[in-house]
Amino acid sequence: MKKWILSGVVVLSVFVMGMQEVSKSPPTLVNIARYDSDFSYDVRYATQNNFLKQKVYDCVQCLLIPEVADALADANNYFCDLGYKIKLYDCYRPLSVQKKMWKIYPNPSYVGNPYGSGSIHNRGAAIDMTIVTLDNDTLDMGSDYDHFGKEAHIDYPHTDTIKANRKLLWEVMKKFGFSPIRTEWWHFNFDAKNYGLEVLDVDFDCS
Template sequence: MLKTAFCLLLTGFAASQTFAQSSKSLPAIEQKMVDRGLVDVQKIDPEIRVELKYSTTDNFIGRDVYGELTRAYLQPEMAKRLAKASALLKKEKPGYHLLVYDAARPNSAQYDLWNALDHLKIPARSKTQYVADPKIGSNHNFGCAIDLTVVDENGKPLDMGTKFDFFGPLAYPRSEQEMLKKGKLTARQIENRQLLRKVMTQVGFKVNTTEWWHFDGMSKAQARAKYGMIP
């Protein structure tokens, strides 16, 4: 009996050590997310694909902004909604998947994006059209916004008419019909956007009028009051 109890004690200790090591193995920036109660969306739904653009050089700055942050984190209620959107997409288009480009973002990274607009010579009056003022914060800074697209059975992103983070009317949902009439967007490109919007809005996300890829889970005021900003 004593031997069995001792073995169980050792097993429990080993398990606790393994858990401690795994929790410590997270990069500091991701541990900060976990400590604030945010969750890795792929742990909620492994079917969701993730390619954080600001952890690569494939973004409007042309450099890695996030460093060791490579997983997509959201507030738990947002991650659950995203999983529901993923299920709706799977039902609508079997084989298709959501591909996350950006999720929770530290406010420190918000300053990097904001300051980069100066190098792109974006007029001061137009900066907030593309990047939220870090003093106020973006919904990304509260873990309540997500940037994403849809990929097909082969993992190829659907043609949405522009790349992620494209600056200009071609990316504006509010301008789609005008762009269609001018021949700058095709009906298929708009249909692809509408597919993404359909599954996201059905689970409670709101469309951004100037970015086809961006969806908010609640207002900025609500997010600030409920969660506070990720530093």
């Protein structure tokens, strides 16, 4: 397990939008690829293979605030010791992308309202993920990522194998401070999400 810490100091430029504080210049965000080398990636919003049917990220990146990145790296280290690793679907998401999602699918059970409180993704404190073997073999979780149906719900009565896979995923993530949500088995919010994080609307630096 290798870790590189990417840090920096930036000046916040914050304005009020509805009930949100929206920052165009973010607090320190960590590119998890430089912070930890042992993740797998399937960032579908950098492709057309997503429910939007369009590419909305210019490149494959996973950005998080440092506290969340550190906890996620610890969780991945734990999974690696068990013979698995984390595959990342999504991390920090700009508010502009959240608005596109809401326009296409305005259902607060699945998409955070960008004109209300937004998503924890917009704060760099949520991840969409699964686990795979160290050889990148997929574990059956009962539905595909971003499946907006009851099969994705955490209480859906799947087979024993799927239940065991999900239990492993959730128990390890909870151990490191992450909580799942009811409608999406792949989504985890960092438990310290309520400490005044601003909603961010910052494009990825793909240079």
